[in-house]
Amino acid sequence: MIILENVTKEYTSGTPALNGIDLRIEKGEFVFVVGNSGSGKSTLIKLLLKELDATSGKIYVNKKYLNKITRKRLPSLRRDIGVVFQDFRLLPDRNVYDNIAFAMKVVEAPSRIIRGRVLAMLSMVGLLDKYKSFPNELSGGEQQRVAIARALVNEPSILLCDEPTGNLDPENSWEIMKILDEINKRGTTVLVVTHNMEIVQAMKKRTITMNNGKIISDVEKGGYFYED
Numbered sequence: 001m002i003i004l005e006n007v008t009k010e011y012t013s014g015t016p017a018l019n020g021i022d023l024r025i026e027k028g029e030f031v032f033v034v035g036n037s038g039s040g041k042s043t044l045i046k047l048l049l050k051e052l053d054a055t056s057g058k059i060y061v062n063k064k065y066l067n068k069i070t071r072k073r074l075p076s077l078r079r080d081i082g083v084v085f086q087d088f089r090l091l092p093d094r095n096v097y098d099n100i101a102f103a104m105k106v107v108e109a110p111s112r113i114i115r116g117r118v119l120a121m122l123s124m125v126g127l128l129d130k131y132k133s134f135p136n137e138l139s140g141g142e143q144q145r146v147a148i149a150r151a152l153v154n155e156p157s158i159l160l161c162d163e164p165t166g167n168l169d170p171e172n173s174w175e176i177m178k179i180l181d182e183i184n185k186r187g188t189t190v191l192v193v194t195h196n197m198e199i200v201q202a203m204k205k206r207t208i209t210m211n212n213g214k215i216i217s218d219v220e221k222g223g224y225f226y227e228d
């Protein structure tokens with residue numbers, strides 16, 4: 001569960017990047033966040049990961065009060081949130097298997113558990129046969145599927161995706177969205193920042209529209225108000 005209460009983020013004094021945001025996302029929801037460039041979408045994601053602190057207001061993620069969370073408890077917050085970016089961010093010198101396993105090694109999972117989980121993730125994203133490939137041997141869509149597998153391997157309850165289809169053609173974009181929908185149906189809360197309005201319209205999910213640091217609409221089933 002994600003709760004923001006009157007959250008403002010100012011990078012420098014002047015126009016805030018987020019301006020008095022109130023938002024509640026329940027466990028198990030699928031939510032799109034749309035809005036023109038500079039409206040505050042990436043800032044929202046950074047606040048949820050506590051990469052940034054809010055200037056004012058309160059943020060809760062899975063009952064953790066982020067304003068007061070100690071440095072020691074940050075890893076446990078971040079383990080519970082998977083993240084996927086537009087540019088995949090895979091390790092270029094590791095193969096697919098190791099890219100996914102790496103996320104488990106850093107949390108010191110036992111190796112017998114790592115193997116089973118990595119293979120299960122690869123199967124979920126349909127890439128079992130590519131486990132030995134290196135990122136530069138994969139298409140963009142395949143690289144993003146690996147990134148999704150890596151984001152989920154530690155079984156986070158929330159998956160944040162910042163423009164996950166920004167570098168992909170329509171066919172691969174749909175493939176990624178189908179996977180995200182399936183992940184959500186299995187119980188993970190999924191939040192997707194996107195500019196792909198065709199997908200937003202077709203998928204009929206809750207859609208939050210941001211403009212100038214404010215939420216200007218929050219609609220069930222794919223309605224939105226958007227001007228680029």
Ligand SMILES: Nc1ncnc2c1ncn2[C@@H]1O[C@H](COP(=O)(O)OP(=O)(O)OP(=O)(O)O)[C@@H](O)[C@H]1O
Pocket residue numbers: 011012016017035036037038039040041042043044
């Ligand atoms: N590190 C920073 N320092 C100062 N201002 C910043 C910083 N990061 C973002 N901003 C500003 O905050 C506002 C919101 O930016 P943000 O990146 O959250 O927008 P966005 O909706 O994700 O945009 P896009 O769709 O282009 O990715 C913008 O006006 C941006 O210029």
